Amino acid sequence: MRRNIVAGNWKMNKTLQEGATLAKELKTALTGKTVNCDVIICSPFIHLTAIHETVKDSQVKLGAQNCADKVSGAYTGEVSAAMVASTGAQYVIIGHSERRAYYGETNAILKEKVRLALDNQLIPIFCIGEVLEEREAGKQNEVVNKQISESLFDLSAEDFGKIVLAYEPVWAIGTGKTATAAQAQEMHAFIRQTVAGKYGTAVAAETSILYGGSANAGNAKELFSNPDVDGGLIGGASLKVETFLPIAEAF
Ligand code: PGA
Numbered sequence: 001m002r003r004n005i006v007a008g009n010w011k012m013n014k015t016l017q018e019g020a021t022l023a024k025e026l027k028t029a030l031t032g033k034t035v036n037c038d039v040i041i042c043s044p045f046i047h048l049t050a051i052h053e054t055v056k057d058s059q060v061k062l063g064a065q066n067c068a069d070k071v072s073g074a075y076t077g078e079v080s081a082a083m084v085a086s087t088g089a090q091y092v093i094i095g096h097s098e099r100r101a102y103y104g105e106t107n108a109i110l111k112e113k114v115r116l117a118l119d120n121q122l123i124p125i126f127c128i129g130e131v132l133e134e135r136e137a138g139k140q141n142e143v144v145n146k147q148i149s150e151s152l153f154d155l156s157a158e159d160f161g162k163i164v165l166a167y168e169p170v171w172a173i174g175t176g177k178t179a180t181a182a183q184a185q186e187m188h189a190f191i192r193q194t195v196a197g198k199y200g201t202a203v204a205a206e207t208s209i210l211y212g213g214s215a216n217a218g219n220a221k222e223l224f225s226n227p228d229v230d231g232g233l234i235g236g237a238s239l240k241v242e243t244f245l246p247i248a249e250a251f
Contacts, residue, residue: 001161001206002205002206002207002208002230003037003038003208003230003231004036004037004038004208004224004230004231004251005037005038005040005164005208005210005230005231005232006035006037006038006039006040006231006232006234006244006247006248006251007039007040007041007042007063007091007093007125007166007210007231007232007233007234007238008040008041008042008234008235008238008239008244009042009065009093009096009212009233009234009235009238010041010042010043010044010047010065010238010239011065011098011235012044013239014043014044014047014239016046016047016050019043019044019047019050019051020047020050020051020054022239022240022241023041023043023047023050023051023054023055023060024054025241026039026041026055026060026241026244026245027054027055027058027060029241029245030058030059030060030245030248031058035059035248035249035251036251037231037248037251038059038061038231039059039060039061039248040060040061040062040063040091040125041055041060041061041062041063041238042062042063042064042065042091042092042093042125043062043063043064043065044065045064045065045066045079045083045084048062048064048084048087048088048089049087049088052087052088052089056088061090061091062087062088062089062090062091063089063090063091063092063093063122063123063125064079064084064087064089064091064092064093064122065092065093065096066079066092066093066094066096066099066113067079067080067081067083067084067092067094067113067116067117067122068080068081068113068116069109069110069112069113069116070112070116071116080116080120081113081116081117081119081120081122082116082120084117084120084122085120085121085122089122090121090122090123091122091123091124091125091164092113092117092122092123092124092125093124093125093127093166093233094110094113094114094117094124094125094126094127095110095113095126095127095128095147095151096127096168097127097129097131097168097170097173098173101170107146107147107150107151108150108151110126110151111150111151111152111154114126114151114152114155114163118155118159118162123162123163123164124162124163124164125164125165125166125210125233126151126152126163126164126165126166127165127166127167127168127212127233128144128147128148128165128166128167128168128191129143129144129147129167129168129169129170129173129212129213130143130144130169130170130171131170131171132170132171135169135171140169140187141187141190144167144187144190144191144194145194148165148191148194148195149194149198153198157199157200157203160195160198160199160203160207161199161203161206161207163207164207164208164209164210165191165195165207165208165209165210166209166210166211166212166233167184167187167188167191167209167210167211167212168211168212168213168233169183169187169213170213171213172212172213172214173212173213173214173235174214174235174236175213175214176214177213177214178213178214178215178216178219178223179211179213181219181222181223181225181226181229184211184223184226184229185226185227185228185229188209188211188226188228188229189227189228191209191228192204192205192207192209192228195207208230208231209228209229209230210229210230210231210232210233211223211229211231211232211233212232212233212234212235214236215232215233215234215237215247216234216236216237216243216247217237217243217246217247217250220232220246220247220250221250224250224251231251232247234247
């Protein structure tokens with residue numbers, strides 16, 4: 001179902017103790033407050049159990065940043081979707097551009113990860129987005145279409161309906177260079193239209209599409225006011241309550 005979502009992607013930041021403290025601070029800051037969005041923390045794997053204990057009875061939800069493309073077995077260093085789910089986490093980021101670029105995650109691998117996440121009742125936050133050269137060549141729609149169709153379009157409409165999409169232009173991630181509200185809206189509308197082409201307008205209308213890439217308290221309101229932007233995937237600004245909470249309050 002389409003929802004407003006503000007999700008923090010901590011990436012490889014915070015020790016266990018620092019992460020536990022931040023989660024507690026966020027929970028406290030939200031206590032007694034009503035925000036018009038789901039607030040999600042996506043922490044490193046080792047933080048999940050501790051943070052789940054902290055946030056389980058609050059409005060803060062929890063997710064991982066990745067999961068393995070295999071069920072279980074001899075895959076040293078990997079963490080399966082079932083393991084993520086067993087911590088109490090409900091979400092998992094899949095296909096972040098840093099995973100695609102630095103760890104060779106292809107559309108085919110990501111398709112496996114999405115399948116396993118869904119098999120384990122996790123909600124995938126599936127990331128898509130073009131690099132700068134692709135945008136400069138006017139190929140952003142083609143790139144995003146390929147990412148979505150190759151990883152997701154074998155899903156049933158019912159399963160697709162469980163997925164959250166996150167459009168993150170790679171040139172905007174961690175660069176301070178946000179897509180303009182108009183650029184975000186244009187791409188989000190294209191994504192929704194792509195989903196409609198495959199699954200119909202009802203499924204497309206119910207899909208949450210988040211924007212990510214240098215989103216912050218200063219630009220969130222304008223980004224979120226677009227009809228097809230349903231929230232944000234927030235990196236740098238999610239690492240402190242005072243920079244993260246105002247983004248959730250922008251709705
Ligand atoms: P950023 O990262 O907000 O630091 O640009 C967003 C993301 O990569 O999810």
